[in-house]
Amino acid sequence: MGILIELRDYAGDGKLHAHILFYATLALLSFGLFLLLKKEFSIHSPTKLPIAGIESPGYLGILKARFKFVSNGFNIVRDAYHKYPGRNFVVTTYGCDKIILTHAQVKELASAPEDVVSIQHASAETMMIECTGLGRFLGTGYAEEVVRVKLTQNLANLKAGILEETRFALDTELPGCSTDEWRSVEIFTTILRVVARTSSRAFVGLPLCRNEDWLTVSIMFTRDVFMTLGKLTHVPKPIRPLFAYIFNSIGEIRSHKEKAQALLDPIFQSRLEEERLAEKNGTVYQKPNDMLQWLTDRVDPPYKSVESLSELQLLIILSSIHTMSLALLNTIFDLAEHQECVQQIREEIEAVLSANNGVLDSAALRKMKKTDSFLKEALRARIGLFSFNRMVMKSLTLSDGTYLPKGVVIAAPTSMFSTDPDFVEDPEKFDGFRWYKKSLEAEGGVLHSNNFTTTSPNDLTFGHGKHACPGRFFAAEEMKIILVFLLFRYDFKYPEGQSRPRNLNHGEFSYPDTTKHLLFKKSTGPMKFPFLQ
Numbered sequence: 001m002g003i004l005i006e007l008r009d010y011a012g013d014g015k016l017h018a019h020i021l022f023y024a025t026l027a028l029l030s031f032g033l034f035l036l037l038k039k040e041f042s043i044h045s046p047t048k049l050p051i052a053g054i055e056s057p058g059y060l061g062i063l064k065a066r067f068k069f070v071s072n073g074f075n076i077v078r079d080a081y082h083k084y085p086g087r088n089f090v091v092t093t094y095g096c097d098k099i100i101l102t103h104a105q106v107k108e109l110a111s112a113p114e115d116v117v118s119i120q121h122a123s124a125e126t127m128m129i130e131c132t133g134l135g136r137f138l139g140t141g142y143a144e145e146v147v148r149v150k151l152t153q154n155l156a157n158l159k160a161g162i163l164e165e166t167r168f169a170l171d172t173e174l175p176g177c178s179t180d181e182w183r184s185v186e187i188f189t190t191i192l193r194v195v196a197r198t199s200s201r202a203f204v205g206l207p208l209c210r211n212e213d214w215l216t217v218s219i220m221f222t223r224d225v226f227m228t229l230g231k232l233t234h235v236p237k238p239i240r241p242l243f244a245y246i247f248n249s250i251g252e253i254r255s256h257k258e259k260a261q262a263l264l265d266p267i268f269q270s271r272l273e274e275e276r277l278a279e280k281n282g283t284v285y286q287k288p289n290d291m292l293q294w295l296t297d298r299v300d301p302p303y304k305s306v307e308s309l310s311e312l313q314l315l316i317i318l319s320s321i322h323t324m325s326l327a328l329l330n331t332i333f334d335l336a337e338h339q340e341c342v343q344q345i346r347e348e349i350e351a352v353l354s355a356n357n358g359v360l361d362s363a364a365l366r367k368m369k370k371t372d373s374f375l376k377e378a379l380r381a382r383i384g385l386f387s388f389n390r391m392v393m394k395s396l397t398l399s400d401g402t403y404l405p406k407g408v409v410i411a412a413p414t415s416m417f418s419t420d421p422d423f424v425e426d427p428e429k430f431d432g433f434r435w436y437k438k439s440l441e442a443e444g445g446v447l448h449s450n451n452f453t454t455t456s457p458n459d460l461t462f463g464h465g466k467h468a469c470p471g472r473f474f475a476a477e478e479m480k481i482i483l484v485f486l487l488f489r490y491d492f493k494y495p496e497g498q499s500r501p502r503n504l505n506h507g508e509f510s511y512p513d514t515t516k517h518l519l520f521k522k523s524t525g526p527m528k529f530p531f532l533q
């Protein structure tokens with residue numbers, strides 16, 4: 001009515017056309033926004049599955065559920081898991097809605113191809129690539145392939161460097177530890193820097209792995225990506241890209257990319273130059289054996305630039321350094337709590353290394369079954385609410401009749417499976433040697449089924465199937481090496497009156513308390529094995 005009155009008032013006036021244009025644009029924008037909100041709102045309606053977490057109807061109900069998920073996600077999913085046993089349900093997470101799979105469905109979809117259920121498109125959704133710009137390599141598979149093939153194949157070749165770097169990292173990050181006085185250590189910061197250093201040795205080699213600016217980028221990139229995602233989560237999805245653009249939400253991400261590029265550029269250029277010279281002189285160019293080189297060799301010509309290669313490095317860092325550091329922090333907290341296991345683990349490591357002439361190689365690491373079991377138990381139900389996140393790329397009906405429409409995100413409730421007595425005996429109890437004992441009990445030679453790196457539909461610490469974490473063999477070796485050093489060079493315990501802190505849940509993440517301190521002291525007695533010195 002208002003518009004009609006204004007139209008009448010302005011009729012015959014030159015302003016009429018401008019007004020018509022203004023209101024028409026406004027109407028179109030509102031209609032567009034309505035369609036976008038409706039699309040976001042209606043994503044799970046075709047499935048007719050029960051919805052967990054939404055308490056009031058309409059788009060506002062969804063927004064409220066998103067906020068609530070951040071503080072209460074674990075309880076929402078736990079309640080629904082018990083309310084709908086063995087059935088699917090939809091949960092409104094802060095980022096997007098997810099259809100929660102059953103154990104049998106994870107098994108069925110484990111080997112499904114990317115054009116049916118896609119891990120990359122699910123990550124694109126989680127990483128909000130339309131805002132963060134982190135989707136440049138979507139569909140190329142470069143990082144996944146180089147980690148799965150080259151990194152894993154080169155574990156033995158990288159060992160000497162990683163041992164040297166672990167020694168150097170601990171000397172640098174834990175200075176002034178003596179044999180007679182306990183020293184309070186900010187354990188997460190220490191571990192994060194040790195992991196950043198040792199991983200960088202494998203990723204970019206010397207001397208960059210000891211460059212403080214590189215270490216800062218390696219550590220801060222992941223932190224700032226997740227901070228950015230956290231901020232954007234509160235913005236309705238349809239207007240997120242515009243919001244991110246106006247408020248420069250990805251300023252920090254961009255700045256880390258630029259710094260990484262500036263640091264890698266001289267190395268990249270000198271490698272190109274050496275290769276060119278060798279070709280000119282008819283000599284053989286000895287390529288460095290690190291991630292930077294494997295990526296350079298693998299990418300297609302349009303990506304053979306320092307800009308692309310440094311971004312790929314950052315994406316690998318994003319999947320690895322914080323995940324390994326948090327996993328180690330969980331393990332160290334559990335070791336400090338279960339001193340009765342520490343002595344047994346030390347004895348096993350000592351026996352394995354003595355039988356291997358004091359050499360810490362991959363074969364010796366594989367024989368450290370008690371360490372392996374402890375790591376697996378320390379991460380059980382501690383990596384977060386979901387794993388096996390996939391986007392459905394074409395509508396499909398599973399063998400049990402469940403309909404999954406194109407475009408929905410599916411996920412396995414990993415922390416529910418790993419605390420479900422149907423899958424894990426006495427799940428509430430922490431038993432560091434649970435998996436070691438199971439291996440001993442196993443008959444018929446199924447000894448590997450309880451290894452730290454083994455995945456199964458209900459053992460999803462590293463995901464499962466075609467896209468199970470390709471870096472898990474590297475992670476297992478690097479974490480075991482750091483633990484061997486920690487266990488043989490130091491004693492550690494909680495300050496008086498403290499014990500294992502509870503993990504903190506935030507949205508779908510679960511992490512150990514990164515603010516806690518532990519007390520450290522240098523072990524007395526001789527260092528038995530030369531690599532430790």
Ligand code: HEM
Nearest residue numbers: 144319320323324327388389462463464467468469471475
């Ligand atoms: C304790 C440490 C780690 C944990 C708990 C972990 C966990 C995971 C999980 C749960 C997935 C998803 C798998 C799925 O959905 O099936 C994944 C994927 C991935 N991880 Fe890890 N990860 C760890 C260390 C690493 C390391 C050290 C690297 C690299 C050096 C790495 C690189 C990747 C990559 C590239 C993917 C994507 C795989 C794909 O898209 O096919 N991760 N990781």
